[in-house]
Structure formats: structure tokens, C-alpha cells
Amino acid sequence: MSEPKGVEAFHQLELNAGHFLIQRCTDCTGHVYFPREVCPHCGGTSLEWIAPKGTGTVYAVTTVRRKAGDGGDINVSLVDLDEGVRLMSRIDSPVSNATKIGQRVKSRVQVNDGKGLVVFDAMQGGAL
Amino acid sequence: MSNLKDLRGSSAIVGVGTFGNGESPGFTDMELLARSAHAAVADAGLKMSDIDGLCSASIGASMWTMPVIEYLGLNPRYIDGTMVGGSSFIAHLLPAMRAIRSGQCSAVLVCYGSAQRTSPVGRREIGQLRRLVDPQPYEYPYEPVLPASAYALAASRHMHEFGTTREQMADVAVAARAWARLNPEAFMRDPLTRDDVLRARMVSDPLTVRDCCLVTAGGGAYVMVSAERAKSLPKKPIYVLGNATAVWNRQISSMRDLTVTSAKQSGAGAFAMAGMKPNDIDLLQLYDAFTINTILFLEDLGFCPKGEGGRFVENGSIAPGGKLPVNTNGGGLSCTHPGMYGIFALIEAVRQLRGEAGERQVKGAKTALAHGNGGTLSSQSTAILGTEETV
Structure with a gap:
């Protein structure tokens, strides 16, 4: 299979291989996530892939309440990476309803059935 | 170069109609829309053949204006199918005012219908379909229940930054219910207390099912003509003084900031066009898909400082007899919410300004603000309406 041309497919393939990448604009130096073809800060197309440090801070948090048969309760958080971009994700440890806004977290790529997904774990040292 | 202020008061809403609010088993979206459209056109003292402008939107059908035109037997010279979620039917105002001013058309019908509660196609099936036709690949894999979890995230941030409490959010639902109890058209009219809201089933923390809008069926429609023509029609014209729409995400x-919505921009635009300030507004209809919405919009529209919304809504201050009448029909929380609510906020504002609101009538109301929200705090559209003396 040839290398995918679109950034969405490329980003997912890298995740599937265990690599979490974000973009950086070489024109305006802004970081970009989710992946774009065009920089949302400056309108340029000079976006390069970089590996983020993986560290970030929980910006907002909820627990989706579900019946056990539907998978049980699950954490959904918005995480601000130290590079300045935000993404939706899940704080996998500790257990979901313990997550607090301001918690420092570290990314991890979880691969299930060949499909990669960025999740986060709480870091020692707790909240900012 | 024309100025938006030149359009202030140039058009008036002359007919409104609703149909099938609540449970409407056996009706389709289109049937509810058509009955509402008919009611609005009749209320305007017009015939369907007088309608030469058509605005509508649907959650399910992407080419929705075409079947609506076909179904109603229209031949419109002006068509607007702009779809920005639940605020669409408020966002349809300004372009329609321009079309009327330019002479492109003379009578615009804005209409909506949804059988969401009673449709044979369930919300679960629609949700699964949406994942395929309208993917959000950076959110869906984390399994949020959208839209509720998005608003829950915003609520969590508002609580964190400003100390807003679940009790304050519950008071938004309690106020909406108190208004609904005065509205025979409202779907939920049983008494509701703060404790009832807090102890209801948690959906997505910190929002319980009573912090979330209803799922109903229903249709709504309104008719707009030029201010000059409005004077010859039977109902008291309600003038559009300002309208603006904004989308940031x-x-x-x-x-960018979960505590500041683009209502800040749409509100500023609508107030600028109207030449008015929050102090000039007698009553508000704010799209309360979730209790946090009312708090966010009171702040972003300038009715209280950022972060003060929770304290502003406490203890019945937006309920009947409170300091500011908000969502006098019972809102999306207690009156109706058939998929998209925006048109019902506007219809209630018109009914209040006409003096047709019965037991829930805000005495002497001359100005109203109707605000629509769409998506997950994604689109915002603000309209300022007034009676003849405000033009």
C-alpha cells in the first residue's frame, strides 16, 4: 500500500504503529492538533509532523455514566498538551472518576485490534 | 455601502405557529412542519400561495429545503437552507431581511418539524449513522455521549474556574419548570425541586438527566414580511431590531475557552445592529439545551459579568416573579425540544411581545432577546425583537 496522502490517514497509521504525532507550522511556528492540511493559525501549508513531549494538563473532565452491559462508566477529558494544543482523550489511570482538572498527565498510545488511540495516565506530583 | 443598522426594524414577524409539541405518534417530521407552517401562515392572515421565501433545516436530510418546497407547493424566489444546528432558525433572520429589503421576495416562511421522540428511527440508530456520514474522528473514539458530554465538559470548567455549583445549575432547571407550569403547551409541568434535579440519574458528570433538555416531537414556524406590509396584516407586528450569528468551532x-462561547460575538453584533444594551431588554429566551447554557449565555450576552452566571440564576431570580424573565415557555428543559429548539425560543419571544402568553405573560414587555445555540456550543445566533414603539 502506498503512503497515504491525507494527514488524517497518516496520523492514524502512525498511531497504529504506536507513534503519537502532532503538527507544527514552519511558517508561523504554531502547533496544530487535530491534523490539518492548512494551518488554522496562518493559512499556510508548511505543516511538519513532530512528536510531542506527551505531557499535559487536564483542562476539563466528565464521566460518561453507562450501564455495565454498555461498558460501564468511562472518563472523557480534554487535555492541554504542553505544546499548547488541546485534544479529547481518556485518563486511563487512576480510575475514571478520580480525575481532576489541573491534573498533570502523560500520553500513551493504546493499540487495540491494530488501531491506535492516544490515552493519558496521571503523573506523580498531581495537580498544577 | 449599506449599513446593517439600516436593516434595523425593516422586517417584522407577522405570523407564528406550533404543532404537535410533546408526543405525536404516527407523525413524520414533514407532517409536523407542514401543520406548523400552515398555522403560522394563517396566523399572519396570509395564504400559502403568498409565501415566496422559504427557510428550513433538518438534522437528517441534507437537501431538506427541496422536499419542503415540494410538500407545501411553494415556488420561492428566496431559499435558505443554512444548517448550523439548533440556532439555524434564528440565523435565518438576517439574510431573509436582506432578501425582503432588496425585493427578492416579500413573505418568508421559516419552518421546522421533528418527530424525534416518536419516530420509528431511534436516536441510537441516527447516532450510529452520523458516525459514518459526519465523522468526528478525534472525538468519537473516546465514546462521549454527544451532545451531553460536551456540555458536561464546559460545566466542569465553569465550576472549576468560577465556583459555579450543581445547585446553581439545578436552579436553571427549576426556574424553567416553574415557567412551564404556567404554559399549557409545555411538555413537562409537574413540580420540580432543586433536589429532584440533583438526585436525578447522572448522564455525564456533572449533568443529570434533569440538567438536559427534553426529547420531544414538535414543529414550529414563523412568517416575516417588510415593516410596511406588516401594518396591513391582522396581528401586532414584532420587529426584528438586530440579528447576528457566530461560529468559532x-x-x-x-x-479555545470552554467558559466563553461565540454568543459573545453574536450578542455584540445583534446589540450593535439594534443600538441597544442588555438593560434595554425586557425578557430573554435562551437556548437551554443544558442548564449550563443559560448561565453561559447570560454572561456572554452581557446580562452579568463572566463567572457570575451561577450566582445570577440562584434562588428563583430567572423564574416567574424573579428579577429577569428567562425562558418563559419553559425552554428546552421543560417545554419542548424536538431535536432543534431555536425556532421555539423565537416564537415564544413573539408571543410575549404580542401579549398572547396568558398566565406566563410578562406585563408590558416591549423588547425581547431570543438566542439560539447549535452543535456542541458550536454556533450561536442572537436576535433582538421589539414592538412598534421600539423601532
Whole structure:
């Protein structure tokens, strides 16, 4: 299979291989996530892939309440990476309803059935 | 170069109609729309053949204006199918005012219908379909229940930054219910207390099912003509003094600050066009898909400082007899919410300004603000309406 041309497919393939990448604009130096073809800060197309440090801070948090048969309760958080971009994700440890806004977290790529997904774990040292 | 202020008061809403609010088993979206459209056109003292402008939107059908035109037997010279979620039917105002002013058309019908509660196609099936036709690949894999979880995230941030409490959010639902109890058209009219809201089933923390809008069926429609023509029609014209729409993001994860919505921009635009300030407004209809919405919009529209919304809504201050009448029909929380609510906020504002609101009538109301929200705090559209003496 040839290398995918679109950034969405490329980003997912890298995740599937265990690599979490974000973009950086070489024109305006802004970081970009989710992946774009065009920089949302400056309108340029000079976006390069970089590996983020993986560290970030929980910006907002909820627990989706579900019946056990539907998978049980699950954490959904918005995480601000130290590079300045935000993404939706899940704080996998500790257990979901313990997550607090301001918690420092570290990314991890979880691969299930060949499909990669960025999740986060709480870091020692707790909240900012 | 024309100025938006030149359009202030140039058009008036002359007919409104609703149909099938609540449970409407056996009706389709289109049937509810058509009955509402008919009611609005009749209320305007017009015939369907007088309608030469058509605005509508649908959650399910992407080419929705075409079947609506076909179904109603229209031949419109002006068509607007702009779809920005639940605020669409408020966002349809300004372009329609321009079309009327330019002479492109003379009578615009804005209409909506949804059988969401009673449709044979369930919300679960629609949700699964949406994942395929309208993917959000950076959010869906984390399994949020959208839209509720997006608003829950915004609520969590508001609580964190400003100390807003679940009790304050519950008071938004309690106020909405108190208004609904005065509205025979409202779907939920049983008494509701703060404790009832707090102890209801948690959906997505911190929002319980009573912090979330209803799922109903229903249709709504309104008719707009030029201010000059409005004077010859039977109902008291309600003039559009200002309207503006803003979108800053689609996904909640792309929203820069979860405590500041683009209502800040749409509100400022609508107030500028109207030449008015929050103090000039007698009553508000704010799209309360979730209790946090009312708090966010009171702040972003300038009715209280940022962060003060929770304290502003406490203890019945937006309920009947409170300091500011908000969502006098019972809102999306207690009156109706058939998929998209925006048109019902506007219809209630018109009924209040006409003096047709019965037991829930705000005495002497001359100005109203109707605000629509769409997606997951994604689109915002603000309208300022007034009676003849405000033009």
C-alpha cells in the first residue's frame, strides 16, 4: 500500500504503529492538533509532523455514566498538551472518576485490534 | 455601502405557529412542519400561495429545503437552507431581511418539524449513522455521549474556574419548570425541586438527566414580511431590531475557552445592529439545551459579568416573579425540544411581545432577546425583537 496522502490517514497509521504525532507550522511556528492540511493559525501549508513531549494538563473532565452491559462508566477529558494544543482523550489511570482538572498527565498510545488511540495516565506530583 | 443598522426594524414577524409539541405518534417530521407552517401562515392572515421565501433545516436530510418546497407547493424566489444546528432558525433572520429589503421576495416562511421522540428511527440508530456520514474522528473514539458530554465538559470548567455549583445549575432547571407550569403547551409541568434535579440519574458528570433538555416531537414556524406590509396584516407586528450569528468551532475539543462561547460575538453584533444594551431588554429566551447554557449565555450576552452566571440564576431570580424573565415557555428543559429548539425560543419571544402568553405573560414587555445555540456550543445566533414603539 502506498503512503497515504491525507494527514488524517497518516496520523492514524502512525498511531497504529504506536507513534503519537502532532503538527507544527514552519511558517508561523504554531502547533496544530487535530491534523490539518492548512494551518488554522496562518493559512499556510508548511505543516511538519513532530512528536510531542506527551505531557499535559487536564483542562476539563466528565464521566460518561453507562450501564455495565454498555461498558460501564468511562472518563472523557480534554487535555492541554504542553505544546499548547488541546485534544479529547481518556485518563486511563487512576480510575475514571478520580480525575481532576489541573491534573498533570502523560500520553500513551493504546493499540487495540491494530488501531491506535492516544490515552493519558496521571503523573506523580498531581495537580498544577 | 449599506449599513446593517439600516436593516434595523425593516422586517417584522407577522405570523407564528406550533404543532404537535410533546408526543405525536404516527407523525413524520414533514407532517409536523407542514401543520406548523400552515398555522403560522394563517396566523399572519396570509395564504400559502403568498409565501415566496422559504427557510428550513433538518438534522437528517441534507437537501431538506427541496422536499419542503415540494410538500407545501411553494415556488420561492428566496431559499435558505443554512444548517448550523439548533440556532439555524434564528440565523435565518438576517439574510431573509436582506432578501425582503432588496425585493427578492416579500413573505418568508421559516419552518421546522421533528418527530424525534416518536419516530420509528431511534436516536441510537441516527447516532450510529452520523458516525459514518459526519465523522468526528478525534472525538468519537473516546465514546462521549454527544451532545451531553460536551456540555458536561464546559460545566466542569465553569465550576472549576468560577465556583459555579450543581445547585446553581439545578436552579436553571427549576426556574424553567416553574415557567412551564404556567404554559399549557409545555411538555413537562409537574413540580420540580432543586433536589429532584440533583438526585436525578447522572448522564455525564456533572449533568443529570434533569440538567438536559427534553426529547420531544414538535414543529414550529414563523412568517416575516417588510415593516410596511406588516401594518396591513391582522396581528401586532414584532420587529426584528438586530440579528447576528457566530461560529468559532464545531468540536468541543476545538473550543479555545470552554467558559466563553461565540454568543459573545453574536450578542455584540445583534446589540450593535439594534443600538441597544442588555438593560434595554425586557425578557430573554435562551437556548437551554443544558442548564449550563443559560448561565453561559447570560454572561456572554452581557446580562452579568463572566463567572457570575451561577450566582445570577440562584434562588428563583430567572423564574416567574424573579428579577429577569428567562425562558418563559419553559425552554428546552421543560417545554419542548424536538431535536432543534431555536425556532421555539423565537416564537415564544413573539408571543410575549404580542401579549398572547396568558398566565406566563410578562406585563408590558416591549423588547425581547431570543438566542439560539447549535452543535456542541458550536454556533450561536442572537436576535433582538421589539414592538412598534421600539423601532
